[in-house]
Amino acid sequence: MLKKTLLLAALLLLAVFANAHEYKAGSLLVDHPWSMQLPPNAPSVAAYFTIDNQGASADRLLSVDTPIAGQAQLHQHVQVDGLMKMRQVPSVEVPAGGQVSFSPMGYHVMLLDIKDRSQLVEGQRFALTLHFEKAGALPVQVVVQKQAPEHSH
Incomplete structure (x- = not known):
């Protein structure tokens, strides 16, 4: 019985770590990278x-790359003449003590020229590296989900 309890506790602990989705570089905290x-x-x-800047000075996301796509571009949805349009942006400022959300219909990273479709199915993960002006390169793992998380809308 004790062995079963210990095994269950170990499995639960692994599940908690597997779902821990926070990555830190300098004063920046990147939370729950995900993709559909x-x-x-x-x-x-x-x-x-989401990028949370816990520091006293702003930083800037300059670029993103991933081995599963030929291109990874920073994009933003903007309203133009009453229509939502997607536009590439050169960088995204992360204000001091502030937060920037990359979510559907807002900022997002577009992955183009997909090289490895096998990693873009539910339950898989893929590598993405965020390049910040001050904090430098931050590698993260993006979880592929069938549906958007409730907090992302």
Whole structure:
């Protein structure tokens, strides 16, 4: 009985660590990187996360890269003439003591020229590296989900 209890406790602990989705670089904390499962024949997919700047000075996300795509671009949805349009942006400022959310219909990372579709199915993870002006490179693991998390809308 004690062995079963210890085994169960160990498995629960692993589950907690497997779901821990926070990455830190300097004063920046990146929380829960995620992406939707790639629909059949879709040429691109987006990645989302939250950046929390716990420091006293602003930083800037300059670029992103991943081995599963030929290109990873910073994008933002903007309203133009009453229509939502997606535009590439050169960088994203993360204000001191502030937070920037990469979410559907807001900032997001567009992954283009997908090289490895096998990693874009529910339950898989893929590597993404965020390049900040001050904090430097921050490698994260993006979890692929079938649906957007409730907090992402």
